[in-house]
Amino acid sequence: MEKVGIVGGGSVGLLLASYLSKSGFHVTIYTKTDEQANKINKMGITLESGMSLTRVRVKSVTFSKIKEFNDDILFLAVKQYNLQEVVSTLQNLQGKVSTVVFMQNGMSHIKYLNKLISKADNVYVGIVEHGALKRTPTDVKHTGIGVLKIGCYFENGNHPIHIWKRLSEVGFLTEVHENWMDIMEKKLVVNGVINPLTAIYKVTNGSLLTNNYYFEAMKLLFEEISSIYNCTEEDWQQIIQICHKTSQNRSSMLKDLEGGRTTEIEAITGVILDKANKLGVHLPYNQFLYTGIKGMELQREEGGL
Amino acid sequence: MEKVGIVGGGSVGLLLASYLSKSGFHVTIYTKTDEQANKINKMGITLESGMSLTRVRVKSVTFSKIKEFNDDILFLAVKQYNLQEVVSTLQNLQGKVSTVVFMQNGMSHIKYLNKLISKADNVYVGIVEHGALKRTPTDVKHTGIGVLKIGCYFENGNHPIHIWKRLSEVGFLTEVHENWMDIMEKKLVVNGVINPLTAIYKVTNGSLLTNNYYFEAMKLLFEEISSIYNCTEEDWQQIIQICHKTSQNRSSMLKDLEGGRTTEIEAITGVILDKANKLGVHLPYNQFLYTGIKGMELQREEGGL
Numbered sequence: 316m317e318k319v320g321i322v323g324g325g326s327v328g329l330l331l332a333s334y335l336s337k338s339g340f341h342v343t344i345y346t347k348t349d350e351q352a353n354k355i356n357k358m359g360i361t362l363e364s365g366m367s368l369t370r371v372r373v374k375s376v377t378f379s380k381i382k383e384f385n386d387d388i389l390f391l392a393v394k395q396y397n398l399q400e401v402v403s404t405l406q407n408l409q410g411k412v413s414t415v416v417f418m419q420n421g422m423s424h425i426k427y428l429n430k431l432i433s434k435a436d437n438v439y440v441g442i443v444e445h446g447a448l449k450r451t452p453t454d455v456k457h458t459g460i461g462v463l464k465i466g467c468y469f470e471n472g473n474h475p476i477h478i479w480k481r482l483s484e485v486g487f488l489t490e491v492h493e494n495w496m497d498i499m500e501k502k503l504v505v506n507g508v509i510n511p512l513t514a515i516y517k518v519t520n521g522s523l524l525t526n527n528y529y530f531e532a533m534k535l536l537f538e539e540i541s542s543i544y545n546c547t548e549e550d551w552q553q554i555i556q557i558c559h560k561t562s563q564n565r566s567s568m569l570k571d572l573e574g575g576r577t578t579e580i581e582a583i584t585g586v587i588l589d590k591a592n593k594l595g596v597h598l599p600y601n602q603f604l605y606t607g608i609k610g611m612e613l614q615r616e617e618g619g620l
Numbered sequence: 621m622e623k624v625g626i627v628g629g630g631s632v633g634l635l636l637a638s639y640l641s642k643s644g645f646h647v648t649i650y651t652k653t654d655e656q657a658n659k660i661n662k663m664g665i666t667l668e669s670g671m672s673l674t675r676v677r678v679k680s681v682t683f684s685k686i687k688e689f690n691d692d693i694l695f696l697a698v699k700q701y702n703l704q705e706v707v708s709t710l711q712n713l714q715g716k717v718s719t720v721v722f723m724q725n726g727m728s729h730i731k732y733l734n735k736l737i738s739k740a741d742n743v744y745v746g747i748v749e750h751g752a753l754k755r756t757p758t759d760v761k762h763t764g765i766g767v768l769k770i771g772c773y774f775e776n777g778n779h780p781i782h783i784w785k786r787l788s789e790v791g792f793l794t795e796v797h798e799n800w801m802d803i804m805e806k807k808l809v810v811n812g813v814i815n816p817l818t819a820i821y822k823v824t825n826g827s828l829l830t831n832n833y834y835f836e837a838m839k840l841l842f843e844e845i846s847s848i849y850n851c852t853e854e855d856w857q858q859i860i861q862i863c864h865k866t867s868q869n870r871s872s873m874l875k876d877l878e879g880g881r882t883t884e885i886e887a888i889t890g891v892i893l894d895k896a897n898k899l900g901v902h903l904p905y906n907q908f909l910y911t912g913i914k915g916m917e918l919q920r921e922e923g924g925l
Binding site: 515516518522526527528529531532535599600602603604606607609610611613614 | 823837908912
C-alpha cells in the first residue's frame, strides 16, 4: 500500500487527508504545530459532507520534524506564502519521493515547481475547485462539491492514475488535464474575481449574484481580467455557477481577513497585475482591490478592525 | 432679534442650532419626528466641544407642521436625498423668508437652488468643514474644528454678515467666499476622496494616513478625480490636513452605512461620475467605489450585514 503525505493541516489538507484515508491509503498529515499533530493522532479527522459524518484515522507529524522522505506521494497543501519555506526544507531532505503535487491557489508558486524536480519523479499541480471549511484542527466540512484538477508539470515515471480514480470513487471528484497552464489560469481568473470582491464587501459568494451592484462590480472586474487572459462567455458562466454552488460560503480570502491571517492577494490579484504590467496594460479595478486588501491586512496587524 | 430656523435635526442641524443659540439668536429647529421635537423642547440641545459642555434652549417644531415662514433666515440642513421633499414643502408655504442657506454635501442639490429664489431674497450655499457627531436626538459633539464656508448663489437684499460674524465669535468659524462653485467643487473633491474610501474600508479618517495601502488608494483616487476637476498640490495637502484634524472621526458615509441609512454616494461620487461621463472620461476607481457603496446600501436593506 502506498504511503501518501500531505503537508499542511488547513482546510484543503484536512479534506484531502480524509478522502485519501477513505480511499484506503496510509495517510500522514504534516502540520505546522505539535498541538494539531497531537490532536489528529488522538482523535483522527472528522469529515462532514452533505448529511454524513465520517471519522478517519490519520497519522500526523509536525512538519519541522521530517528528517527524510517517507511517503511515495506528497501533496503540498500550504498557502503560497508558506511554500518557499516548505520547498527549502524538502530540498534538503535525504532521498526522493515518487510524486509531488502542488495544491496552491493563484499562480505565484510556479517558480517553485522546478526546485523539487530533482527530488521527485513526477511534479503535478492540483487546482482545487472543491469548497472546504476547517471547523477545528481535526474537523473539516466539504462545503462545495467541485473537482480537483490535476495538471502535469513534469513527468518521469508512472502517472499515479489510481490515486485520482480512487479519490473520485469516494466522492472527491478528480480529473487529469493536459494543459496545466490553462486550467491554472482559469482558476486564477475565478479566484481573481470572487475572492477580492467577497473580501472587500465582507459577503458570502452568493451575494455577488443576488446584489445587483455587487453583480455589476463582478462583471466589471471579470471584463478587466479578461482583457489579459483568454476568457470566454463560458468562463463567465462558470464563475456564476461557482457562486451558485458555493452561495453560502465565505471565500478563503474573506476567511483569512476575518481570521487575521495573511491573504492570498499576492498570489491571485498580484499575479494578475504582474502580467498586466508586463503587457503594459493598466487594470484599475484590480489595482484598487489589491491596494484595499493589502490595507485591510495591515489594519488587522495593527489591531485596527 | 432675528429668528433663525434650521430644517433638519441631524448632526449638522444640531451643531448649527447650538452655536446660533449661543450667539444669541432665537432658534427653531424643524425635525422629521415629533419625538425629537418634544425632546429638544424639553431638554434643549447639549453641545460638547473640546472639554466644554454647553446646554442651550432651542425651540423645536416638526417640519411637516410648518404652515408659513416664521423665520428671517432658514438653514436647510437635511441630506441631499431628502431635499426635494423639503424644497417642495417650502415652495408651497405662504410668505417669504429673507435668507435661505443650503447646507448639503456634494453638488447634486444645485438643481434645487433656483426653486426657492421666489421665496427668499438671498440664497446661499454653506459648505461645512466642521466635524459633528450626533450622539442622541438632543446631544451633539463638535468633533472637528473647521470652517463653514458661505457662498452667494443669489442675493437681492442685505447679506446677513452679522450672523457669520457672531457664529465665528462663539467658536463656529464662518467665512464668506465669492466663488461658491469653486468651494463646492473643492469640498466635493474632499468628500469624494475621504467618504467612499473610509466607508468601504470601514475605518476612521486618520487610517487613510497611517495605513500605507489606504494612503496609496487615497492618492490614486485623488489623482483620478483631479483629472476632471482643477486640483492642485494644495488641494491634496488640504485633504491630508482634514484627515489629520478629524483622524478619530468616522466619515458621514461610513456612519450612514453603519446606521443602515442611505449614504450620500449619489451626491458625491455620483456627481463626479456624471461630470466624467459628460466629458467622456472613464474614472474606474470612482466607478468601482460607487458600485461597491451602492451594493453595501442594498445589502443593509436586505439585512445581509
